[in-house]
Amino acid sequence: MKFKDKTKQKIGIIGGGQLGKMMILEAKKMGFYVTILDPTKNCPAHSIADQHLVADFDDREAIKKLAQLSDLITYEFEHIDVEVLKELEAEDYKIYPTARSLEIIQNKYHQKNVLKQDRIAVPDFRKVTLPEDIKEAAQEFGYPLMLKSCTGGYDGKGNALIDSQSEVENAFQELGAGKTPLMVEKYIPFKKEISIIAARGLTGEMKVYPAGENVHRDNILYETRVPAEISSELEQKAEEFAKEVLQVFEGIGIFCVEMFVTEANELLVNEIAPRPHNSGHYTIEGCVTSQFEQHVRAITALPLGDTTLVRPAVMRNILGSGEEGKAEVVGLEPALAVEGVKVHIYQKQISRPGRKMGHLTVTAESLDKAVERALEASQLIEIKGKD
Structure with a gap:
């Protein structure tokens, strides 16, 4: 697929949350013009988008307008009216990942059926x-x-x-x-949860990131550690699963493949996300090419970037604490004083208990050091609601 001058190419993003914002930051570095569609006027991506269509995500006419303003459309979450995307594809608008990929992944039962039919192990x-x-x-x-x-x-x-x-x-x-x-x-009594971030470009080129080991609390991702402490054989198998998933779903862009490591040291695919993922945030500081840059490269027919892990990395989410209210960041200075810490504040206006308000990433000479420093920094910073 050939595009006009890349610097004049226009990208449309459905969603202006933190994932959309981080996509835009990378797209702007490469000279792209970005329009977002989001119902919230002061959403995280609003301040850096070139254009913002303020409309509900289920507003079919607004999505069509976004397509008219863009050379291609991508999205930061899965809960989109896939029928309008199919209509746009029929009119030769470019949607990445495709409506077919999204339609299968939107329904977990269909998703598991497709994986099972392709002999990819699932519960x-x-x-x-x-x-x-x-x-x-x-x-x-x-x-x-x-x-x-x-x-x-x-x-x-x-x-x-x-x-x-x-x-x-x-x-x-x-x-x-x-x-x-x-x-x-x-129910799978797993001993570890891991995820693989993988990318596939318009030419079929694929790149896979190192496996991350995920820790959840109250069903929300709490921490991702990279490299995952698994055998090289298991890592290779996880990478193979991720590549198979990209091919089966004809994936274009970044996909996250979440897997269980069972007590018998076997892998089972749990879920797939057709977009940049929370467990891939470590790639911003931890890898040569971030998942967000890679996604932009993939959907615009650019060569995929190097996925090498530069140093061991730990990502921790910063969740809203206290009462619901106007977001207030407390402890940024001491958190940044911890060696190797990078803090990302999403600039969501309202904080709620358990809401993803930001994250921090620590890179270090060893995984143990990164874990230790991430714990220290996360105890120093807080985002809470203020009356």
Whole structure:
């Protein structure tokens, strides 16, 4: 695919949150003009976007207008009306990742089916229509089970752990009583969670980043450590899985492939995100090419960049604390005094408990040192709501 002069190329982004903002920072370095679509007037990306369409994400006409203003469209989250993207592709507008990729990934059941058909290992699963389907799955998989909404869930929302038959009915009701599609998975008592950030360009070129080891708290990503403490054989297998995923989904841009490492040292693919991912934020300081620069390169037909890890890195999210209110940053100066620390504040106007308000990354001569310094810095900085 050939483009006109890259410096005159226009990128449209659906979403103006922190991921959109970090995409724009890299796109601007390379001379691109960027328009965002976001309903929030003072969203994180507003101050650096060349143009901002203030409209709801489900506003079909606004998305079409974004396409008319852009040479290509990308997005920072999955919950988009895929039908309007299909219509735009039919009119020869460029959408990356494609509407097909997004449509499959939006539905976790379809996503798992595609992976299974391609012989990529996933936890055992089945579709759920009634509580009896969950009980039948339990006869096959045993308890505990994980009940999931097929669409719309994130950061643990839309999931319910079922430990026994007595909990089936409540879990079914909690997730909408079948009003939206549900699936049930065999619970995996994993020993590690890892993710691979991988990119595929318009020419089919692929680049894979080192595996990151993820730690979650209350179903929200708390920390990513790189390199993951896994064997070289397991790392190679994880990279192969990620490349297979990119090919199966015809991925263009950055994809994140989350995986479980089981007690038997086997890999199971958990979920896929067709965009830059929280667990890839370490690449900004930790790798030669960040995931955000790589995404821009991939969707604009530029050569993909070097994914080498420069130094061991640890990324920690900075979550909102205290009450909901106007965001106030406390402790930035002492946090930055810790060796190797870089702080990213997303400039969200309102802080809420558990909301992703920023992150910090530490690079160091060893992973142990990076972990130690990340802990120290994260205890010094806070973003809280202020009346």
